[in-house]
Amino acid sequence: MSSYTQLHAAALASMAVTTRVIVQVGHCSQSVGAVQVAEALRAALSGRSEVQLVIAGCDGACFAAPQVIVTSPSGEIQRYANVSPRDVPSLISTLPSNNTAQQELPPFVKGGRGDLPQFFTLQTRLLLTRCGQIDATNINEYIASGGYNGLNTALSQSPEDVIKTVLDAGLLGRGGAYFPAARKWQGARAANDNPRYLVVNAEEGEPGLFKDRHIMEGDPHMLLEGALIAAYATGASQTYIYINAEAHLSAQRIEMAIIHAQDAGLIGEDILGSGFDCQVTVRRGAGGYVCGEETTLLDTIQGNRREPRLRPPFPVESGLFQRPTVINNVETLSNVPMILSETAAPVRPEPVEGHAQSESPVLPPFVQGGQGGFSSLGLDTAKGTKLICLSGTVQRPGLAEVPIGTTLRHVIYEIGGGPPEDTEIGVVAVGGPSSGILPPTELDMELRPGMLHPSGVVMGAGGIMVMPEGIPAIDVVRQLASYNAAESCGKCTPCREGTPRMVQVLDRIASGNGSHTDLEELSYLAEIVGAASLCGLGQMAGGPINSALHFFGDELRKLAE
Amino acid sequence: MNRSDLRPILREKFPPERTYLLPALHYLQEEFGHLPDWALQTVAWHLRVPPSEVYGAATSYSELRIDAPGSHVVRVCNGLSCWHSGGRDLLESLSGRLKIQPGETDADGRVTLEETPCGFLCPMAPAVEVDGHWRGRVAASDIPDLVKELT
Numbered sequence: 001m002s003s004y005t006q007l008h009a010a011a012l013a014s015m016a017v018t019t020r021v022i023v024q025v026g027h028c029s030q031s032v033g034a035v036q037v038a039e040a041l042r043a044a045l046s047g048r049s050e051v052q053l054v055i056a057g058c059d060g061a062c063f064a065a066p067q068v069i070v071t072s073p074s075g076e077i078q079r080y081a082n083v084s085p086r087d088v089p090s091l092i093s094t095l096p097s098n099n100t101a102q103q104e105l106p107p108f109v110k111g112g113r114g115d116l117p118q119f120f121t122l123q124t125r126l127l128l129t130r131c132g133q134i135d136a137t138n139i140n141e142y143i144a145s146g147g148y149n150g151l152n153t154a155l156s157q158s159p160e161d162v163i164k165t166v167l168d169a170g171l172l173g174r175g176g177a178y179f180p181a182a183r184k185w186q187g188a189r190a191a192n193d194n195p196r197y198l199v200v201n202a203e204e205g206e207p208g209l210f211k212d213r214h215i216m217e218g219d220p221h222m223l224l225e226g227a228l229i230a231a232y233a234t235g236a237s238q239t240y241i242y243i244n245a246e247a248h249l250s251a252q253r254i255e256m257a258i259i260h261a262q263d264a265g266l267i268g269e270d271i272l273g274s275g276f277d278c279q280v281t282v283r284r285g286a287g288g289y290v291c292g293e294e295t296t297l298l299d300t301i302q303g304n305r306r307e308p309r310l311r312p313p314f315p316v317e318s319g320l321f322q323r324p325t326v327i328n329n330v331e332t333l334s335n336v337p338m339i340l341s342e343t344a345a346p347v348r349p350e351p352v353e354g355h356a357q358s359e360s361p362v363l364p365p366f367v368q369g370g371q372g373g374f375s376s377l378g379l380d381t382a383k384g385t386k387l388i389c390l391s392g393t394v395q396r397p398g399l400a401e402v403p404i405g406t407t408l409r410h411v412i413y414e415i416g417g418g419p420p421e422d423t424e425i426g427v428v429a430v431g432g433p434s435s436g437i438l439p440p441t442e443l444d445m446e447l448r449p450g451m452l453h454p455s456g457v458v459m460g461a462g463g464i465m466v467m468p469e470g471i472p473a474i475d476v477v478r479q480l481a482s483y484n485a486a487e488s489c490g491k492c493t494p495c496r497e498g499t500p501r502m503v504q505v506l507d508r509i510a511s512g513n514g515s516h517t518d519l520e521e522l523s524y525l526a527e528i529v530g531a532a533s534l535c536g537l538g539q540m541a542g543g544p545i546n547s548a549l550h551f552f553g554d555e556l557r558k559l560a561e
Numbered sequence: 562m563n564r565s566d567l568r569p570i571l572r573e574k575f576p577p578e579r580t581y582l583l584p585a586l587h588y589l590q591e592e593f594g595h596l597p598d599w600a601l602q603t604v605a606w607h608l609r610v611p612p613s614e615v616y617g618a619a620t621s622y623s624e625l626r627i628d629a630p631g632s633h634v635v636r637v638c639n640g641l642s643c644w645h646s647g648g649r650d651l652l653e654s655l656s657g658r659l660k661i662q663p664g665e666t667d668a669d670g671r672v673t674l675e676e677t678p679c680g681f682l683c684p685m686a687p688a689v690e691v692d693g694h695w696r697g698r699v700a701a702s703d704i705p706d707l708v709k710e711l712t
Contacts, residue, residue, distance in 0.1 A: 031682055303579035303581065
């Protein structure tokens with residue numbers, strides 16, 4: 001049984017000090033040829049031991065994908081955007097070992113969509129420091145950068161102390177409800193019934209989201225570490241990670257991470273010699289927005305239809321297999337290691353033998369990657385950062401990390417670069433189909449928990465989709481409403497019958513056959529479905545309708561009359 | 562494969578407990594491309610779950626298929642970001658060239674064309690999935706080659 005100090009020392013010693021050629025292969029970049037780039041680089045670099053090819057996840061600059069990052073032992077970092085296999089020979093020719101590091105860079109480096117550095121400098125990155133930098137398939141890179149120190153710290157404390165630390169830090173659930181994460185741990189602990197379960201909600205089935213995938217693909221051990229800490233605090237002996245049916249790469253990297261963590265003694269029995277046992281198992285979804293609803297997710301694992309349960313009892317009392325169960329989102333749990341590490345003495349990378357410590361860093365830059373800062377960021381009522389999935393009509397679509405309380409304008413216009421030239425923003429859909437839509441005049445709203453606007457606009461899980469001017473608001477609402485109608489599981493009649501009815505009325509208005517009573521009917525339907533549905537899907541289905549009536553009422557009225 | 566071939570495989574892969582229903586259904590879909598009736602029944606026997614409930618679960622998840630699709634499956638994302646950045650045109654173009662409506666399979670059983678709510682590739686819009694592999698930033702000019710590839 002190795003101690004954490006031993007694991008960390010061994011991980012550091014295993015880090016080769018070489019030029020790293022990092023290819024970012026993730027769900028997004030795979031769709032534009034990242035695997036082919038990685039293969040071309042592998043072929044071109046074979047036999048060159050002084051250069052290490054690293055397969056990482058993506059760092060969120062999706063507009064620049066596929067990306068290749070070259071880091072030299074002396075700490076220089078060169079970023080290549082929108083790389084294709086054709087670019088590989090010229091990329092190889094610039095590697096530092098050819099003594100040509102300072103030469104003029106090939107033209108494609110300056111290409112890419114939009115300005116890369118700005119995309120990063122305008123963000124505050126705590127969770128994503130390692131994403132796209134470390135080898136996502138190598139546990140040593142995670143440990144070398146201080147990974148699993150949070151777990152080690154937690155295991156040296158009592159579960160109650162861990163709960164208190166996370167409660168005090170102010171960590172709220174990132175799945176959309178923003179409930180204090182550790183309150184759930186406390187609840188399941190108080191249920192005092194064994195076994196207890198931890199379920200990681202990695203369903204991420206809401207249109208417009210891709211943040212949890214980035215974490216699982218780019219930094220899978222960060223999620224595992226957070227889950228293990230939560231399991232320890234809860235007293236759970238079994239953790240299920242429930243991954244979306246279509247997120248194959250996420251499942252693959254998490255499964256590999258589990259095996260490596262088991263081998264390192266971080267999962268299984270007597271973790272790090274603490275006496276704490278926990279197994280981790282991956283389960284896959286099978287499609288459906290409602291599967292991300294926590295009680296539905298539990299029934300899915302139990303082998304039932306995808307339908308929510310009546311509450312109470314709440315999952316912390318009677319959840320998976322009728323046992324006390326904590327369900328936390330991927331992003332929520334990924335914040336936990338950092339919070340625990342903040343209370344611990346930081347693990348500083350020690351000089352590796354044979355490499356005298358010089359002014360330039362000896363280890364790859366991510367090893368010095370930021371730890372901590374959680375509690376100093378965000379709002380008093382909601383600490384930390386939030387991952388935002390930005391897409392649509394912006395110059396730099398991708399995954400951004402900002403302190404909670406950042407304005408929509410900053411995300412869309414600064415980080416995202418705003419709409420392309422000659423285009424204006426027409427409608428912004430925030431928070432997916434369970435939220436609402438906004439006109440471009442409302443972009444000074446702060447992204448924070450709770451209602452952004454009383455008509456039902458919420459930050460949700462952090463998806464922002466920007467639509468250009470010229471797209472009628474009714475088209476956007478109709479799409480969101482028809483999504484809700486298609487995804488309604490059918491358990492509650494108001495939702496099953498009401499959501500398709502919303503689409504019918506919207507269609508009638510859009511086709512010019514509407515009447516002045518149609519807007520009233522829409523608002524009535526939104527109220528009924530919201531009031532009489534069991535789960536969030538129905539309760540929030542009125543959001544797109546109500547926000548459209550509020551902000552785009554004139555436009556709709558003109559169409560209807 | 563038939564019932565008597567499938568039963569030992571199920572026995573080896575999945576303990577006879579209801580919680581293994583979804584993993585078993587995933588296995589069937591991977592093996593057969595869809596969920597044949599006889600195989601659903603075999604899973605029901607093995608897991609000791611009533612066949613009606615197995616069928617109920619199988620039809621409740623959007624990624625599971627009861628009917629066999631064509632040899633190729635093309636799915637066009639109709640999420641907001643994809644739809645309004647060319648996705649709608651891609652679907653129309655595919656539908657026109659393949660001479661089938663979304664949701665249909667062509668007469669030769671070669672291609673099934675579908676819409677899908679979100680491929681979670683919003684920053685790569687518009688996205689099209691071909692036989693389980695997503696392609697991002699698809700241009701209208703890519704469609705003729707794609708159709709040639711499929712037929």
